[in-house]
Structure formats: structure tokens, C-alpha cells
Amino acid sequence: MTFAPHVWPETAAIIAGRLFIGGCDTVALAERFGTPLYLLDExxxxxxxxxxxxxxxxxxxxxxxxxxxxxxxxxxxxxxxxxxxxxxxxxxxxxxxxxxxxxxxxxxxxxxxxxxxxxxxxxxxxxxxxxxxxxxxxxxxxxxxxxxxxxxxxxxxxxxxxxxxxxxxxxxxxxxxxxxxxxxxxxxxxxxxxxxxxxxxxxxxxxxxxxxxxxxxxxxxxxxxxxxxxxxxxxxxxxxxxxxxxxxxxxxxxxxxxxxxxxxxxxxxxxxxxxxxxxxxxxxxxxxxxxxxxxxSIVARAGVALYRVIGRKGERWLHIDGGMADNIRPALYGARYSAMLANRANVSASTKLDVGGRYCESGDVLLREIELPLAEPGDVLAVATAGAYTLSMASNYNLVPRPALVLVGDGKVCLLQRRESEEDVLARDQFLDM
Incomplete structure (x- = not known):
């Protein structure tokens, strides 16, 4: 997909084939904090x-x-x-x-x-x-x-x-x-x-x-x-x-x-x-x-979501480790996004495919007919304009913990919300006592 600067944060840059936001290597951030991961560009x-x-x-x-x-x-x-x-x-x-x-x-x-x-x-x-x-x-x-x-x-x-x-x-x-x-x-x-x-x-x-x-x-x-x-x-x-x-x-x-x-x-x-x-x-x-x-219009462009590619299914499907539980907008509104492979950001798109989320719903399709390079398991997918109405509407569907959120700027990173743990998700549960 063609890189369109106006849908990415102001500090977005491609350096040595990798996507940088706020002076930070997004691939390194995915490795450090895990995925899915949300970034906000300060x-x-x-x-x-x-x-x-x-x-x-x-x-x-x-x-x-x-x-x-x-x-x-x-x-x-x-x-x-x-x-x-x-x-x-x-x-x-x-x-x-x-x-x-x-x-x-x-x-x-x-x-x-x-x-x-x-x-x-x-x-x-x-x-x-x-x-x-x-x-x-x-x-x-x-x-x-x-x-x-x-x-x-x-x-x-x-x-x-x-x-x-x-x-x-x-x-x-x-x-x-x-x-x-x-x-x-x-x-x-x-x-x-x-x-x-x-x-x-x-x-x-x-x-x-x-x-x-x-x-x-x-x-x-x-x-x-x-x-x-x-x-x-x-x-x-x-x-x-x-x-x-x-x-x-x-x-x-x-x-x-x-x-x-x-x-x-x-x-x-x-x-x-x-x-x-x-x-x-x-x-x-x-x-x-x-x-x-x-x-x-304040927060959307500042946000970028990072996912890990889990695998491919034929020529049509790319599967990732997040989806509708951290971004319900595509399923709810038919929303469309721009995306790139953060670890191969300078590689031209070679195929058009659908990016399916990990959740047990046929409607869990994060990106439809998007042009990307041929992705491999382990690649990092970056989705632009992800700051608004994504984490604010996130859920624990399938009892999956919600992602972390970090603020990036001038090469520094600050954790704003830690990733949920399984213990967090189950904290409200009570054992049957009757």
C-alpha cells in the first residue's frame, strides 16, 4: 500500500526499512511490549x-x-x-x-x-x-x-x-x-x-x-x-x-x-x-x-496499532494476533484503515488480501482488500489512525486481555496503560458456592 503521510503520525519515518514513530523503532517496541500494542505519538x-x-x-x-x-x-x-x-x-x-x-x-x-x-x-x-x-x-x-x-x-x-x-x-x-x-x-x-x-x-x-x-x-x-x-x-x-x-x-x-x-x-x-x-x-x-x-480529530492520527502476523491462509487471508476486541470499528461501521509491514516498510505491495483477526466471529476482519507485501509469520503489521474509538471500545471477547498503550516522543517511550493479565480478566469471577 502506498505510504500516505497524512494518515500516519507527524513523526512517522521509514529508516533502514523499518517504521519509526516518535523517534522509536516500532518493531523494537513490539518486541519489548508484545502485541497487540497501541502507540500514541506525543x-x-x-x-x-x-x-x-x-x-x-x-x-x-x-x-x-x-x-x-x-x-x-x-x-x-x-x-x-x-x-x-x-x-x-x-x-x-x-x-x-x-x-x-x-x-x-x-x-x-x-x-x-x-x-x-x-x-x-x-x-x-x-x-x-x-x-x-x-x-x-x-x-x-x-x-x-x-x-x-x-x-x-x-x-x-x-x-x-x-x-x-x-x-x-x-x-x-x-x-x-x-x-x-x-x-x-x-x-x-x-x-x-x-x-x-x-x-x-x-x-x-x-x-x-x-x-x-x-x-x-x-x-x-x-x-x-x-x-x-x-x-x-x-x-x-x-x-x-x-x-x-x-x-x-x-x-x-x-x-x-x-x-x-x-x-x-x-x-x-x-x-x-x-x-x-x-x-x-x-x-x-x-x-x-x-x-x-x-x-x-485530536487523537486518531496520533495512534498506531501494532500486530504480529500469525500466519497465512491461501492467497486471501492474513491472520494476526488482534482484531475486533481491540478495534471494533471495522465490524461495527465497516471502517477502513491504512497499514504497512513495520519491519519491511520499504517493500512495495505485491498482493491484495484480507487481514483477519483472532476472534471467533466471521465479521472479525480488520482490513479488507488491502495491498501489502507478501507477509510471513512473525512480521509486524502497523495500522494507522488507530488512536480514536479503538481502545476506548475494547473488550475481553474470548477472555483475551486488552493491549498495552505507550506514548512515544523524541526517541523515548512511556507506558500509559499496561497490558492486561489473565488475572486481571478473571478478577471479577467468583467460584460457584450454592
Whole structure:
């Protein structure tokens, strides 16, 4: 397969026939840490975070916040990097919130998302004073009103809107339609705002929307901004209040294959900012704080997955030691990736084949019809753009331990998550006692 630099980390290099990431020999890393193994390139990761902050600060004349969407990938060290780079953090569970606190993340820069939050999650967010709880529905709002009634200092909330925009993406990652499971329908927004305003323990901050992930058609993002600003104007006209914050979410697409364009963070910031300025001027509204929530476009390109080739089966199949338990995206979404043999990175592709995972499912095919050199057992297969929605959705299917994760940069390596052991996998099991 042709090496396409824009789908690999910024530091990717082929030296003496081997793939190097962050100045580290990936084959040596596979030997040291075992496979499957996930790498995060520190330069690519931090660079994307800085580009987002700089781009929105330059493009938008009002206040901005960039929140990393932790659902793409989250662990303690990554949350530390998010804090170091001056980003906020979006979480969707009590444990993700615990990771944020454990990492020293300023909790006033944390937003709690989710369409079915438990009382534990709401109570923890309230007790730890997160910056905002993003309310998904009226039932949640009623519970939140009760849980915050005693507060002397009100809890900030954003109301999530279902903006009735059909995103041009896979149905499983589209979230903005009128019938999506996420967000308040447009016809219930006045009621939600009024109920928030009359709750002594709540402080209404504004509106949030997210129409989906892996978005390339930015006119849909522009339409989302226009809906949010129109709702802000409606709240002013009907209820006499103006939101201080509007968030059109995240979802900027990234290339996984050579034919997809490189991610342009600066263009995205310009388009979103211009749309917000234009819409606010049209409705005679002051510019709100603009909050965006990138996840995939920060971490995906920084990640590379390494597998060991176990064997071949005829001319069609190449079998590896990982698959759908560490990367469910191909089975779930039909996702495609770019790959190379890390130990023979300068050898031209000579065959087209399918790369099958080790798990007992016919759908466990990591790569379909990919061009690779003729591989041998023991070769190391490197898969690009593996940072987002891989380890975050990993499982122990077939009771296989999950892979390790390392951070690489300037020739150094730091273990972020150790490989699971069989003892870890079986730690919850109890012997029958009846």
C-alpha cells in the first residue's frame, strides 16, 4: 500500500526499512511490549490540541473553549496532557469523571455528557463542581432540579438540542436528527429553559448540539450553528434571557485512507467562527462563548496499532494476533484503515488480501482488500489512525486481555496503560458456592 503521510503520525519515518514513530523503532517496541500494542505519538497529539486552541482564538472574536471529547480515548496520562495543553474535557460516565479528577484536571473545565446519566453520575458531578452538566431530556432535568435544590451555588447546565439535521456520516455515529436518542426536541426547548431558570440550584449557560462524528460536510456544522443561534434569539424574545455559551459539538472528520483529505483544523475553526458571527449579527445577539468538542480529530492520527502476523491462509487471508476486541470499528461501521509491514516498510505491495483477526466471529476482519507485501509469520503489521474509538471500545471477547498503550516522543517511550493479565480478566469471577 502506498505510504500516505497524512494518515500516519507527524513523526512517522521509514529508516533502514523499518517504521519509526516518535523517534522509536516500532518493531523494537513490539518486541519489548508484545502485541497487540497501541502507540500514541506525543508530537501529533499535542500538536492537534495546540492547533485547535490557536485556530479558534484567531478565528473567533469572542471567548472560546476547546474541550477534548474523552470518549474517543481517555486515561489518566491523557487527561494530564489535556490539562497541560489548556483544554477542557468532556466525560460521559462517573469513572471518566474520576479519571479527570485523578489527573488533576480543573473540574470547572469539565462537562458531563450522556443521555442516561445515573444519579451517582449526577451527584458526583454536582459534588465536584463540574463546569457544566449537559442535560439531554426533561426527565433528567427534573432529577437534576431535585438533586440541586439545596445548593447555595447553582450548578451550571447546558441544554442539549436535537437540531433535526441529518449528518452525512454512518448511521451509527449520526446524532443530530429529530428522532435521535440524544437531545431535547426543538418543540420542548422553551419548557426546558423555563424549568431551568426557575430551579434555584441550576444556572442556565446555554445550548449544546452534536450532529455526529467523522464529518466532512461543514455546511452541516454551519447549519447546526444557525439552529443554536436561532434558539438563543427565541429564548431572548420569549423568555427574556440570552445564553452565555453555545456549543455546536465536535465531529470533524479525519482521513483513514490515502484518498481522504487531510484534516484542516484551521479551516474548520474559520467556518464555525464565521457562521457564529454571521448568525449572531443577523439576530442582533452578542457573541456567546463558543465551545467546541473535538475528539477523533485530536487523537486518531496520533495512534498506531501494532500486530504480529500469525500466519497465512491461501492467497486471501492474513491472520494476526488482534482484531475486533481491540478495534471494533471495522465490524461495527465497516471502517477502513491504512497499514504497512513495520519491519519491511520499504517493500512495495505485491498482493491484495484480507487481514483477519483472532476472534471467533466471521465479521472479525480488520482490513479488507488491502495491498501489502507478501507477509510471513512473525512480521509486524502497523495500522494507522488507530488512536480514536479503538481502545476506548475494547473488550475481553474470548477472555483475551486488552493491549498495552505507550506514548512515544523524541526517541523515548512511556507506558500509559499496561497490558492486561489473565488475572486481571478473571478478577471479577467468583467460584460457584450454592
Amino acid at each position: 508530537a501529533t497529539l499535542r500538536g492537534a490540541m495546540r492547533r485547535y486552541r490557536t485556530a479558534f482564538a484567531a478565528a473567533y472574536p469572542g471567548p472560546t473553549r476547546v474541550h477534548y471529547a474523552g470518549k474517543a480515548l481517555l486515561n489518566t496520562a491523557l487527561a494530564q496532557i489535556v490539562a497541560q495543553e489548556g483544554l477542557g474535557l468532556d466525560v460521559v460516565s462517573a469513572t471518566e469523571l474520576l479519571v479527570a479528577k485523578r489527573a488533576g484536571m480543573p473540574l470547572e473545565h469539565v462537562h458531563l455528557h450522556g443521555n442516561a446519566k445515573s444519579d451517582l453520575e449526577l451527584e458526583r458531578a454536582i459534588a465536584w463542581r463540574v463546569g457544566a452538566i449537559v442535560v439531554d431530556n426533561l426527565d433528567e432535568l427534573a432529577r437534576l432540579r431535585a438533586l440541586t435544590a439545596h445548593l447555595a451555588l447553582p450548578q451550571g447546565v447546558l441544554l442539549r438540542v436535537a437540531p433535526a439535521i441529518e449528518a452525512d456520516t454512518h448511521a451509527h455515529i449520526a446524532t443530530g436528527s429529530a428522532t435521535a436518542k440524544f437531545g431535547l426536541p426543538l418543540d420542548s426547548l422553551d419548557q426546558a429553559v423555563a424549568q431551568t431558570l426557575t430551579a434555584p440550584g441550576l444556572r442556565w449557560l446555554g445550548f449544546h448540539a452534536h450532529i455526529g462524528s467523522q464529518l466532512f460536510a461543514l455546511d452541516q456544522v454551519t447549519a447546526t450553528v444557525e439552529v443554536l443561534v436561532a434558539l438563543a434569539a427565541r429564548s431572548r424574545d420569549r423568555l427574556g434571557v440570552i445564553p452565555e455559551e453555545l456549543s455546536p459539538g465536535g465531529g470533524l472528520g479525519v482521513p483513514y485512507t490515502a484518498d481522504q483529505p487531510a484534516t484542516d483544523i484551521e479551516h474548520y475553526a474559520h467556518i464555525v467562527s464565521a457562521a457564529m458571527c454571521r448568525a449572531c449579527a443577523q439576530h442582533a445577539l452578542p457573541l456567546p462563548r463558543l465551545t467546541v468538542e473535538p475528539g477523533r
